[in-house]
Amino acid sequence: MYKGLQLLIDLQKFDTQILSLRLKIDSIPAHIAADEAVYQQAQKAHDSAGQQRLALEKKKKDKERQVEELTEKIVKMKARAAEIKTNKEYQANLKEIEAFESQIRSVEDELLEIMEALETASKDGAAQDQKFAAAKAEAEAIGKERSEEISAAEEEIQALKAKRKELAASIDHELYEQYMGILKSCRGLAVAEVVKEVCQGCSMNIPPQLFVRIKNGEDIFECPQCRRLLYYIKPENEKQEEAAPKKAEA
Numbered sequence: 001m002y003k004g005l006q007l008l009i010d011l012q013k014f015d016t017q018i019l020s021l022r023l024k025i026d027s028i029p030a031h032i033a034a035d036e037a038v039y040q041q042a043q044k045a046h047d048s049a050g051q052q053r054l055a056l057e058k059k060k061k062d063k064e065r066q067v068e069e070l071t072e073k074i075v076k077m078k079a080r081a082a083e084i085k086t087n088k089e090y091q092a093n094l095k096e097i098e099a100f101e102s103q104i105r106s107v108e109d110e111l112l113e114i115m116e117a118l119e120t121a122s123k124d125g126a127a128q129d130q131k132f133a134a135a136k137a138e139a140e141a142i143g144k145e146r147s148e149e150i151s152a153a154e155e156e157i158q159a160l161k162a163k164r165k166e167l168a169a170s171i172d173h174e175l176y177e178q179y180m181g182i183l184k185s186c187r188g189l190a191v192a193e194v195v196k197e198v199c200q201g202c203s204m205n206i207p208p209q210l211f212v213r214i215k216n217g218e219d220i221f222e223c224p225q226c227r228r229l230l231y232y233i234k235p236e237n238e239k240q241e242e243a244a245p246k247k248a249e250a
């Protein structure tokens with residue numbers, strides 16, 4: 001293989017790894033946003049269940065107060081009954097008491113319904129609390145995991161960059177500049193393998209004459225379409241085919 005080409009192939013390996021780590025890091029905020037959306041949804045459900053319970057508690061207190069007030073009224077009416085002189089007045093007083101008692105029964109019915117709703121809401125609430133606590137713990141764990149993923153990837157990039165720098169220093173300056181130019185214009189892939197006469201960078205068929213020259217490794221050649229630097233590696237089966245007849249002859 002042409003001198004320098006192998007170095008570029010190795011350099012490309014570093015750059016591909018660095019690029020893939022960068023992409024990984026860049027994709028993490030979107031994952032974090034998705035995790036947070038799940039958590040926020042759980043929080044919303046939890047909050048609204050809490051509010052519903054508070055509203056029911058308030059209703060319950062209101063109804064209890066109504067019962068107390070009505071009861072007080074009845075007590076007063078009954079106390080007044082002792083002072084009543086006429087039968088007519090007595091009957092009127094009794095009627096009023098009965099009316100208050102009937103009101104109490106209806107408020108107590110409502111109160112019973114509220115208490116049943118509250119019981120259901122409390123049970124649901126307990127389940128929701130548990131669900132929310134689990135969602136919270138999970139969100140925190142995932143958040144921690146994501147930030148650890150970022151630091152690990154950053155660290156890896158730093159290590160790769162150090163190795164890359166060392167390698168880059170051993171490459172001919174002009175060749176390196178050429179590589180960097182193609183790397184920028186060709187979305188991170190400057191060196192491409194030719195497999196079965198096809199450039200793996202752009203999928204173009206390499207003209208037969210050029211392919212022969214690339215195979216011979218006499219120089220560094222660009223792909224006529226994507227301008228990536230091309231290299232050829234003999235496939236394993238061809239290597240075996242070459243080795244096999246020798247073995248047969250021996």
Ligand SMILES: [Zn+2]
Nearest residue numbers: 199202223226
């Ligand atoms: Zn190409």
